[in-house]
Each structure stands twice: as structure tokens, then as C-alpha cells.
Amino acid sequence: MFAYFLRLIFELLDRAEELLDRAxxxxxxxxxxxxxxxxxxxxRMRLIEARD
Incomplete structure (x- = not known):
């Protein structure tokens, strides 16, 4: 049961990361x-590259 919830939490975190990336x-x-x-x-492109 604990493994199921842990897997679910990791899947939710992955989806949140994808959404933030898209945004x-x-x-x-x-x-x-x-x-x-x-x-x-x-x-503007140079500014963005400098931040990364």
C-alpha cells in the first residue's frame, strides 16, 4: 500500500514538472x-541563455 502511494506521488511530481516546463x-x-x-x-535570446 505504501509503495502504491509513493509511486502515485512520484507520478504527480513528474506531471507537475511537465506542466511547469510547458509554462x-x-x-x-x-x-x-x-x-x-x-x-x-x-x-532577448542572449538574456535567456545567460540565465540558464
């Missing part, structure tokens, strides 16, 4: 797509 990618895509020109896009 982060969506936020980044929105941020990058709002750039007004190529130079702004490149600057």
Missing part, C-alpha cells in the same frame, strides 16, 4: 515573439 517555454516564446526587430530578438 516556462510558453512564457519564453511569448517574450521572444514580442521583439520588434532582429536585434531585439538576439538581445
Amino acid at each position: 516556462e517555454h510558453s512564457r519564453r516564446d511569448t517574450y521572444l515573439s514580442s521583439a520588434v526587430d532582429l536585434f531585439e530578438l538576439e538581445r
